[in-house]
Amino acid sequence: MLMVQGVSKLFNPGTVDEKIALLNANLHLKQGDFVTVIGSNGAGKSTLMNIISGVMKPDAGHIYIKDTEVSQLSEYHRSRWIGRVFQDPMAGTAPRMTIEENLAIAYKRGKARGLTFGVTGRTRKIFREELSRLGIGLENRITAKVGLLSGGERQALSLLMATFTRPQILLLDEHTAALDPARAELVTTLTEKIVRELNLTTLMVTHNMEQAIRLGNRLIMMDKGKIILQVDEEQKKGLTVGQLLGEFERISGKKMADDRVVLG
Numbered sequence: 532m533l534m535v536q537g538v539s540k541l542f543n544p545g546t547v548d549e550k551i552a553l554l555n556a557n558l559h560l561k562q563g564d565f566v567t568v569i570g571s572n573g574a575g576k577s578t579l580m581n582i583i584s585g586v587m588k589p590d591a592g593h594i595y596i597k598d599t600e601v602s603q604l605s606e607y608h609r610s611r612w613i614g615r616v617f618q619d620p621m622a623g624t625a626p627r628m629t630i631e632e633n634l635a636i637a638y639k640r641g642k643a644r645g646l647t648f649g650v651t652g653r654t655r656k657i658f659r660e661e662l663s664r665l666g667i668g669l670e671n672r673i674t675a676k677v678g679l680l681s682g683g684e685r686q687a688l689s690l691l692m693a694t695f696t697r698p699q700i701l702l703l704d705e706h707t708a709a710l711d712p713a714r715a716e717l718v719t720t721l722t723e724k725i726v727r728e729l730n731l732t733t734l735m736v737t738h739n740m741e742q743a744i745r746l747g748n749r750l751i752m753m754d755k756g757k758i759i760l761q762v763d764e765e766q767k768k769g770l771t772v773g774q775l776l777g778e779f780e781r782i783s784g785k786k787m788a789d790d791r792v793v794l795g
C-alpha cells in the first residue's frame with residue numbers, strides 16, 4: 532500500500548548547517564498495517580511524514596502509494612489518498628467555522644471539482660452519523676464554532692476529518708502529544724477504533740514509548756535519518772519499554788536523546 536524506497540533528504544547541502552534528515556530510508560506498509568514510529572530528537576520522523584505527504588520532495592528515492600509513484604506529486608494531489616493529523620490541535624481545523632462547515636470541507640476532499648462546500652440535509656445527516664461514532668456528543672453541537680472546542684475535542688474532530696474520505700494512508704504526527712493525559716487517552720482510543728473499523732494503513736509518530744508498543748501491529752525506530760530497527764507483530768508482543776530503549780542503545784551506541792520522551 533505504501534512503499535518508501537531509498538529515500539534521502541538533505542537540508543542546506545554544502546553549508547555548515549548541512550543536516551541529513553533521511554538517509555536511504557526503506558519502509559513497506561501493507562494494507563491495514565498500523566506502524567508506530569519512535570526515535571531520538573532530529574531522527575527524521577517528521578521529515579519522513581512530510582515526504583510521504585508531499586510537503587517536501589525527496590533528494591533521492593521513490594514513494595509509491597498502491598503501485599502509483601507519487602514522489603513528485605504535490606501535497607494537494609496526494610491529499611485524496613492521504614489523511615494527516617498534526618500535533619497542534621489548531622492545525623487540522625478552521626476555528627471560526629462551525630463543526631459542520633469543517634466537515635463539509637473534509638467531505639469535499641478528493642471529490643470532483645465543482646461540488647460546493649454547502650451543508651445540505653443529506654450531508655448533515657452523514658455528518659451527525661460520523662460524529663456520533665466518536666462518542667463524545669459532538670453530533671449535538673454541529674453548529675458550534677470549532678474554536679470553542681477543547682483541544683481533545685478538536686483532535687477527535689481532526690481525526691474524523693482526516694479519515695472521512697477513507698484515505699489510503701493515515702499519517703499521525705504526535706497527534707496526542709499536546710493533550711493532557713486524559714484527553715490523550717481519549718484520542719488514542721478513538722484512533723484505535725477508527726483505524727480498526729476502517730482498516731486504515733497508518734503511520735504514527737509518538738514520543739510515548741508505551742503507546743508505541745501498545746498500538747498498531749509494527750514498530751520502527753529511527754536515528755540520524757535511518758530506520759535502525761523494525762519490530763514485527765510477533766516481536767512486539769511482550770516487548771517492554773526497557774527492552775526498546777536497550778535496543779536503541781545497542782544499535783546506535785548512545786542513550787536515546789529525546790527531551791519529550793514519555794516512557795508510559
Ligand SMILES: Nc1ncnc2c1ncn2[C@@H]1O[C@H](COP(=O)(O)OP(=O)(O)OP(=O)(O)O)[C@@H](O)[C@H]1O
Nearest residue numbers: 542550551552570571572573574575576577578579
Ligand atoms: N526545514 C528544515 N531546514 C533545515 N533543517 C531541517 C529542516 N527540517 C528538519 N531539519 C533537520 O533535519 C533533521 C531531521 O528533522 P526532523 O524534524 O525530521 O526530526 P524528528 O525526528 O521529527 O525530530 P523531533 O522528534 O525532535 O521533532 C534534524 O537535524 C532537523 O534539524
